[in-house]
Amino acid sequence: xxxxxxxxxxxxxxxxxxxxxxxxxxxxxxxxxxxxxxxxxxxxxxxxxxxxxxxxxxxxxxxxxxxxxxxxxxxxxxxxxxxxxxxxxxxxxxxxxxxxxxxxxxxxxxxxxxxxxxxxxxxxxxxxxxxxxxxxxxxxxxxxxxxxxxxxxxxxxxxxxxxxxxxxxxxxxxxxxxxxxxxxxxxxxxxxxxxxxxxxxxxxxxxxxxxxxxxxxxxxxxxxxxxxxxxxxxxxxxxxxxxxxxxxxxxxxxxxxxxxxxxxxxxxxxxxxxxxxxxxxxxxxxxxxxxxxxxxxxxxxxxxxxxxxxxxxxxxxxxxxxxxxxxxxxxxxxxxxxxxxxxxxxxxxxxxxxxxxxxxxxxxxxxxxxxxxxxxxxxxxxxxxxxxxxxxxxxxxxxxxxxxxxxxxxxxxxxxxxxxxxxxxxxxxxxxxxxxxxxxxxxxxxxxxxxxxxxxxxxxxxxxxxxxxxxxxxxxxxxxxxxxxxxxxxxx
Numbered sequence: 001x002x003x004x005x006x007x008x009x010x011x012x013x014x015x016x017x018x019x020x021x022x023x024x025x026x027x028x029x030x031x032x033x034x035x036x037x038x039x040x041x042x043x044x045x046x047x048x049x050x051x052x053x054x055x056x057x058x059x060x061x062x063x064x065x066x067x068x069x070x071x072x073x074x075x076x077x078x079x080x081x082x083x084x085x086x087x088x089x090x091x092x093x094x095x096x097x098x099x100x101x102x103x104x105x106x107x108x109x110x111x112x113x114x115x116x117x118x119x120x121x122x123x124x125x126x127x128x129x130x131x132x133x134x135x136x137x138x139x140x141x142x143x144x145x146x147x148x149x150x151x152x153x154x155x156x157x158x159x160x161x162x163x164x165x166x167x168x169x170x171x172x173x174x175x176x177x178x179x180x181x182x183x184x185x186x187x188x189x190x191x192x193x194x195x196x197x198x199x200x201x202x203x204x205x206x207x208x209x210x211x212x213x214x215x216x217x218x219x220x221x222x223x224x225x226x227x228x229x230x231x232x233x234x235x236x237x238x239x240x241x242x243x244x245x246x247x248x249x250x251x252x253x254x255x256x257x258x259x260x261x262x263x264x265x266x267x268x269x270x271x272x273x274x275x276x277x278x279x280x281x282x283x284x285x286x287x288x289x290x291x292x293x294x295x296x297x298x299x300x301x302x303x304x305x306x307x308x309x310x311x312x313x314x315x316x317x318x319x320x321x322x323x324x325x326x327x328x329x330x331x332x333x334x335x336x337x338x339x340x341x342x343x344x345x346x347x348x349x350x351x352x353x354x355x356x357x358x359x360x361x362x363x364x365x366x367x368x369x370x371x372x373x374x375x376x377x378x379x380x381x382x383x384x385x386x387x388x389x390x391x392x393x394x395x396x397x398x399x400x401x402x403x404x405x406x407x408x409x410x411x412x413x414x415x416x417x418x419x420x421x422x423x424x425x426x427x428x429x430x431x432x433x434x435x436x437x438x439x440x441x442x443x444x445x446x447x448x449x450x451x452x453x454x455x456x457x458x459x460x461x462x463x464x465x466x467x468x469x470x471x472x473x474x475x476x477x478x479x480x481x482x483x484x485x486x487x488x489x490x491x492x
Contacts, residue, residue, distance in 0.1 A: 038488040045075050047484050052077055055477045059441075059466035062386035065485060068397045068448075068457040073387065082369040082383035083463045086437030088444040089377030089384065090322040090331050093352075094409055095392055096359045097334050098402040100342050103316035107131035107337065109190065110309035111142055112300050119153040120146075120307070124291075125300040126280050127160040128190030130340065130347065131312040132321075132333035135193055136216065138310055139283035145308035147287045154284055154291040159277040160300045163189035165346040168272060170332040172379035180241065180267045184378070185329045187336060188272030189346075192217075192279045194329050195269040199239055201252070202262040204229040211256035219278040219293040220269075222249045230255035235263055246274040246295065273297055316405040323409035323435055324417030328376040335375025349374060365391045377437060386461035389446045393459035397448065407433050410447055413482075423479055427490040428452075432482055434460075441466050443474040449482060451489035458485050 038044045052063065064079040066072065073079070097105075107129045113120040124146075128134070146154075168186040176184060182196035200214045211227035222244060227237065236254040243249070248270055256263065269275045277295030284291045312318065318334065321327035338355045340347025353372040360367045365388055373381030396406045411417030413432035414424060423432055434447025446461035462478040 037491070038484060039491050041074060041488070044484060044488040048075050048481055049077070051477065051480050051484070055473065057464065057467055057470050057473050057477065059464055059470070059474075061465075061474075061477075062463045063461070063481065064386040064390035065458060065460045065481075066390045066394050068394050068459060069455050071391075071394050071398070073390070074458065076387060079387035079390070080366075080369070080385050082371065082385050083465045084380060084439065084442050085377055085382055085384040085389070085463055086439045086442040086444050087326045087328075087377045088389060088435055088437040088446050088461070088463065089372075089375065089382050090326065091389055091435050091446060092356050092360070092372070092384070092392065093331050093335050093338075093375040094319045094322050095396050095402070095406065096338055096356045097315060097319060098396075098405055099359060099399075100338060100355060101315055103314060103402065103405045105315040106311040106313070108309055108311050109134055109138070109142070111146065111307045112304040113154075113307055114304060115149070115151065115307070118150055119155065120151060121155050122304075123156050123158040123296075123298070124154045124280075124284075124307075125158045125160050125298075125304060126190055126276060127163075127300050128188075128276070129163050130189050130191075130333050130337040132191065132194070132330040133312050133318060134191060136279050136283065139192065139280050140286055142308045142310060143280075143283040143287045143289060146284070147289060149307070151307075152289055154289055157277050157280045157284070157291060157295045158298050158300075159190055159273045159280070159295060160298065161189040161273040161276075162299050162346055163340055164336050165348045167349065168270075170335075170374045170376065170378075171349050172374055172381040175379045180239075182266050182268050183328055185268045186270065186272050187329065187332050188276065190276040191272045191329075191333065192276045195272045195275065196266050197269055197275070199237075199250075199252075199265045199267065200262050201227060201235075201237055201256050201265075203256045203258050203260060207231040207258060213252060217275065217279050217282055219281055220247055220275050222247055224249070224251045226251065226253045228255050230257045232257060235260065237263065237265060239265065239267060241267065241270065243270045246271060246277075246297075248275075316409070319405070319409040324411045326418055326436065328378050331376035332374060338375075360388065360392070363392065363395045365395075377439075379439070384463070386446075386463050389461035389463075390459045393446065393448060393461070397457060397459065407448065410434055411436065422475075423482060425483055426486050428486075431486060431490075434482070437463075438471070441468040443467060443471050443478065445475070445478040445482070449485045449489060456489055458489060460485060 063077040065075040112125040185195040240251040321330040335352035339351030343351035371383035410433040411419040437444030464474040
């Protein structure tokens with residue numbers, strides 16, 4: 001029955017795909033005269049070669065353009081050169097996830113324990129399976145299930161993160177050790193609120209008095225508050241954080257001016273499992289289940305009863321955070337789930353890398369120079385050629401089992417995600433679905449250009465390395481290439 005509904009969904013998705021093409025074919029842009037008139041593939045190739053030659057960007061640039069119908073490479077410029085793909089690495093992670101796990105794959109989070117009367121004794125075990133969407137509010141829902149069973153006491157909370165290994169920071173993330181922003185979040189099999197916390201500060205009653213602060217999961221923190229309320233100057237808040245056992249010590253310094261209601265600062269969590277444990281404690285307390293503010297880490301014993309559980313949203317929905325918003329945390333969580341599900345438990349980033357490399361080999365894409373280190377593309381480490389990505393995109397488009405889901409996870413030029421304000425001069429709306437990528441000396445853009453008929457789709461990949469200070473010129477070149485492909489496919 002499930003298979004029947006899945007087939008119906010895919011048939012409907014394909015019909016919608018065709019309908020969109022027919023719709024946009026009838027409403028092409030009125031500014032077509034401003035775009036190059038490219039009536040043949042040879043003209044398209046010559047034009048791309050010309051604008052690449054005139055770009056004067058320097059660095060290393062790899063470009064590949066392919067036709068999904070013939071699976072033929074239309075244009076390449078250093079197409080086989082392995083480069084740092086930045087967040088275009090997420091295209092490989094998402095494709096592997098859909099092919100290996102399926103669009104409806106879901107991650108579970110569960111509570112286990114032995115119940116005696118109204119109490120859980122011997123520990124309430126919180127066990128996770130890599131759900132990147134888990135929120136504190138979800139733990140509250142699980143706690144409510146316990147309360148509904150008549151449970152009023154828990155002797156202690158125990159966190160089981162054994163589905164993943166103990167490497168909390170993904171590979172290459174150590175290259176920026178002093179970065180505390182959430183984009184560099186650690187990962188754990190049980191991860192709450194994307195492993196980021198929010199520090200709220202507000203002024204005291206008068207100038208010179210201590211400023212006030214609050215944190216959603218107070219048990220995880222030991223705070224030294226040296227913040228002072230100021231008369232008029234702007235806020236200057238510094239939060240120095242140092243791990244201390246299973247907690248995080250925060251030293252707050254600086255000033256908070258009178259007249260502001262509150263200020264908020266988002267920072268990454270150092271120890272995801274400990275943070276999840278203290279979050280579970282607060283969730284239990286929020287529904288009036290008595291529990292001490294202490295936690296420990298351990299494996300769930302065999303035979304302990306399942307008391308409550310939840311499943312994540314479908315993988316196809318989770319992946320939109322990768323394609324549309326370039327979410328590093330979600331990418332690394334999915335990457336490790338791939339390792340756990342297709343290699344071994346505990347899941348390792350190195351095993352996720354193996355799964356991705358095996359996918360590329362299975363697609364008969366030459367992969368001798370492919371280097372996969374992490375799933376997000378953050379920092380230095382991964383090496384992928386533009387031709388790798390263009391061919392992968394062709395394979396994903398031509399496999400109806402994942403085509404609709406893969407296409408829909410990408411940002412749409414001029415509509416949403418990281419492309420909401422980019423590529424404004426296309427000949428028709430909603431015809432470019434792509435993934436951006438940016439690092440200090442890297443700019444990348446790879447995806448699809450849809451033609452007026454469903455069978456006319458080109459893939460493209462643009463990766464520029466060693467371009468520090470020339471990001472805008474590189475982005476302009478990438479956009480010009482995409483616009484040229486669109487002008488060719490939508491030629492009159």
